[in-house]
Amino acid sequence: MLSGYTSKKRVNERYRIIGFISSGTYGRVYKAQGRNGETREFAIKKFKPDKEGEVQYTGISQSAIREMALCTELTDPNVIHTVEIILEDKCIFIVFEYAEHDLLQIIHYHTQQSRKAIAAKAIKSILWQLLNGLLYLHRNWVMHRDLKPANIMVTKAGEVKIGDLGLARLFYKPLHSLFTGDKVVVTIWYRAPELLLGSRHYTPAVDLWAVGCIFAELLSLRPIFKGEEAKMDSKKIVPFQRNQMMKIIEVLGMPTKERWPLLTAMQEYAQLQALGSTMRSSGRTRTLKDWWQTTMQNNQYSPGQGNSPGDEGRDLLQGLLEYDPQKRLTAEQALQHPYFTAGGEADKPSKNCFGSVKIEYPHRRVSQEDNDIRTSSVPGTKRSGLPDDSLIGRPAKRLKEG
Amino acid sequence: MASSYWDSTQRRNWTYTKPELADIRKKLEDSERVLVSQYPLPDRRLLSQYFAQQLQKLGKPLSVRQQALATAQIYIRRFYTKVEIRRTNPLLVVATALYLACKMEECPQHIRLLSAEANHNWPDFGPKEPSRIGECEFALIAEMNSQLIIHHPYRSMTELQSSFPLSQEENNLAWNIINDHYLTDLPLLHAPHLIAITAMVLAVVLRPQQSTHQVHAANVANALQALSNPKAAPGANGPGGANIQIRIQKLITWLAESSADIEAIVDCTQELISLYEVWDQYNEKVCREQINRFVKGKGLEK
Ligand SMILES: Nc1ncnc2c1ncn2[C@@H]1O[C@H](COP(=O)(O)OP(=O)(O)O)[C@@H](O)[C@H]1O
Numbered sequence: 001m002l003s004g005y006t007s008k009k010r011v012n013e014r015y016r017i018i019g020f021i022s023s024g025t026y027g028r029v030y031k032a033q034g035r036n037g038e039t040r041e042f043a044i045k046k047f048k049p050d051k052e053g054e055v056q057y058t059g060i061s062q063s064a065i066r067e068m069a070l071c072t073e074l075t076d077p078n079v080i081h082t083v084e085i086i087l088e089d090k091c092i093f094i095v096f097e098y099a100e101h102d103l104l105q106i107i108h109y110h111t112q113q114s115r116k117a118i119a120a121k122a123i124k125s126i127l128w129q130l131l132n133g134l135l136y137l138h139r140n141w142v143m144h145r146d147l148k149p150a151n152i153m154v155t156k157a158g159e160v161k162i163g164d165l166g167l168a169r170l171f172y173k174p175l176h177s178l179f180t181g182d183k184v185v186v187t188i189w190y191r192a193p194e195l196l197l198g199s200r201h202y203t204p205a206v207d208l209w210a211v212g213c214i215f216a217e218l219l220s221l222r223p224i225f226k227g228e229e230a231k232m233d234s235k236k237i238v239p240f241q242r243n244q245m246m247k248i249i250e251v252l253g254m255p256t257k258e259r260w261p262l263l264t265a266m267q268e269y270a271q272l273q274a275l276g277s278t279m280r281s282s283g284r285t286r287t288l289k290d291w292w293q294t295t296m297q298n299n300q301y302s303p304g305q306g307n308s309p310g311d312e313g314r315d316l317l318q319g320l321l322e323y324d325p326q327k328r329l330t331a332e333q334a335l336q337h338p339y340f341t342a343g344g345e346a347d348k349p350s351k352n353c354f355g356s357v358k359i360e361y362p363h364r365r366v367s368q369e370d371n372d373i374r375t376s377s378v379p380g381t382k383r384s385g386l387p388d389d390s391l392i393g394r395p396a397k398r399l400k401e402g
Numbered sequence: 403m404a405s406s407y408w409d410s411t412q413r414r415n416w417t418y419t420k421p422e423l424a425d426i427r428k429k430l431e432d433s434e435r436v437l438v439s440q441y442p443l444p445d446r447r448l449l450s451q452y453f454a455q456q457l458q459k460l461g462k463p464l465s466v467r468q469q470a471l472a473t474a475q476i477y478i479r480r481f482y483t484k485v486e487i488r489r490t491n492p493l494l495v496v497a498t499a500l501y502l503a504c505k506m507e508e509c510p511q512h513i514r515l516l517s518a519e520a521n522h523n524w525p526d527f528g529p530k531e532p533s534r535i536g537e538c539e540f541a542l543i544a545e546m547n548s549q550l551i552i553h554h555p556y557r558s559m560t561e562l563q564s565s566f567p568l569s570q571e572e573n574n575l576a577w578n579i580i581n582d583h584y585l586t587d588l589p590l591l592h593a594p595h596l597i598a599i600t601a602m603v604l605a606v607v608l609r610p611q612q613s614t615h616q617v618h619a620a621n622v623a624n625a626l627q628a629l630s631n632p633k634a635a636p637g638a639n640g641p642g643g644a645n646i647q648i649r650i651q652k653l654i655t656w657l658a659e660s661s662a663d664i665e666a667i668v669d670c671t672q673e674l675i676s677l678y679e680v681w682d683q684y685n686e687k688v689c690r691e692q693i694n695r696f697v698k699g700k701g702l703e704k
Pocket of ligand 1: 021022023024025026027029042043045080096097098099100150151153163164165166364
């Protein structure tokens with residue numbers, strides 16, 4: 001270039017930073033308001049160079065590139081909207097529409113403050129919108145890979161929007177294994193059983209397992225499979241996630257090769273069998289029905305009072321938490337499930353998950369300690385050890401097109 | 403899947419009609435009149451061939467996949483619809499486009515490795531250090547508005563073969579034709595599945611009797627005739643005789659059933675013909691020298 005790169009757009013000319021929201025995996029997220037008469041609110045995610053105080057350009061990490069590309073490519077009412085991306089002063093700013101809430105916050109509110117279950121109708125609307133967003137992603141060959149309550153945004157108007165495409169991938173591209181040298185990628189509580197059992201192939205079905213977990217969490221207000229993550233040892237050998245698998249079996253029972261024919265071919269099958277026999281001898285396996293009944297009772301869902309997900313809800317959950325990824329419901333199938341389609345007009349999912357009942361959920365916390373988006377020196381914690389970023393242990397090999 | 407191309411930024415923002423594209427380029431040149439007249443450049447297709455060759459040189463020792471090379475070619479072409487080439491150091495742009503394309507196509511290369519390779523290939527005119535590539539990456543992404551996802555005809559061709567399978571040699575030829583189309587403006591003019599159909603049609607009609615990867619203009623002209631006038635007994639006077647005639651009849655039926663836009667295919671074919679015609683004039687040295695002249699003249703290599 002003649003005189004180096006200078007941005008044609010400047011963050012501070014276009015946005016007024018209201019405050020700091022959160023330190024994400026890769027950088028920091030700020031709340032902002034538009035300038036020049038623009039009154040909308042925005043969330044601006046700032047990516048910084050890997051090394052603190054870096055004065056030179058070092059190349060943008062592959063996951064940031066992926067996120068930028070996907071954010072600009074995707075437009076759907078149920079996926080968080082990307083307004084623009086600004087590259088300025090060695091930093092990248094992704095400007096999103098602002099969402100006042102997310103599912104994690106909402107669940108917290110119900111456990112900590114109101115101490116009441118979320119209305120069945122609201123859950124239906126949330127799930128409907130979430131599945132519509134997911135259907136859009138999958139139709140466009142995008143797997144999210146990190147669905148969890150914190151990443152599901154909810155606007156003031158009750159619209160549900162899938163956020164954080166930081167781990168999303170196009171699934172027609174070659175996908176390198178999640179496992180090589182990798183620590184924290186997908187939050188373990190929402191991780192599908194085929195991944196826990198060593199599958200190296202990601203399919204969109206992993207996202208539907210996560211939706212199942214989220215559905216259950218909205219009903220019971222706590223994670224359905226709250227396992228403890230086994231850490232990687234020093235040799236970077238990926239451990240079998242025994243505890244997480246156990247939590248799943250405690251609720252769903254053991255997977256069988258009759259229901260899941262490829263089960264015996266899974267890398268961790270031997271480990272699973274060992275786990276299964278100890279669990280059987282201590283009588284700790286149940287079925288989803290038991291979990292469902294307990295949850296309905298505890299959270300006082302009752303069809304009589306018109307506040308219940310009904311048997312259809314249970315059947316849908318069963319279909320999402322199906323062990324065999326090939327039998328698990330797809331987003332499209334889930335949307336056609338009687339849970340959404342049966343019943344009269346009044347039972348149809350609403351586009352506003354708050355519906356007519358107005359709960360005053362607390363607003364997102366915004367702190368004032370740092371509202372200089374351009375000079376802030378607080379580092380973001382880096383997404384640790386993504387194999388494709390570090391390139392460690394992956395010799396360049398020729399991959400023929402085919 | 404078709405729906406993802408249909409909604410894509412590639413279709414919405416980076417596909418033009420010929421007059422639109424000509425207009426964009428004219429405006430760009432008009433804004434740099436002096437520079438443009440001071441430093442004449444070869445035909446755009448020859449320049450593209452030069453870039454493709456440099457990408458190959460850079461990518462080969464690193465075993466970069468063909469698809470990443472193709473993506474890099476599209477990035478370069480898009481970038482130069484936004485920025486006058488004589489304002490840039492093209493070899494820096496080439497190296498950066500490859501660096502970025504490798505990340506997008508899931509075969510990332512370390513910036514230092516790529517920079518070292520570039521330095522080795524072009525000691526005088528390439529990027530001097532990794533940070534130059536890093537900086538140019540910002541420019542490339544900003545000019546492309548972060549729209550980096552590219553839909554290629556390779557995948558369309560694989561999909562299309564479920565309804566019209568190609569023989570191995572036809573497939574190879576079609577593959578090469580797709581590789582060649584990146585030297586033209588076709589990626590900015592037509593949808594990838596249309597390019598794939600064109601490549602398949604040409605591969606079937608041409609029959610790769612000659613092992614040369616360059617397709618002769620005359621043969622392509624025959625193909626074109628076959629397409630626009632299916633009743634004129636295509637291939638009858640060409641090699642292959644009756645067999646090829648049956649094959650071409652099948653192809654024509656398939657085309658009719660798939661309701662492909664024949665006019666657009668004819669247009670693609672013509673672009674390819676003229677590429678093959680101009681190809682003979684390609685001279686790497688001339689391209690290099692003409693580029694070096696403005697790079698040096700303007701001190702862009704520093
Ligand atoms: N569009 C948005 N509106 C409001 N807050 C947001 C938005 N996007 C992200 N946030 C906040 O920033 C946090 C981190 O964002 P996220 O995209 O999940 O980053 P990371 O991938 O670094 O975790 C979120 O948990 C949320 O609190």
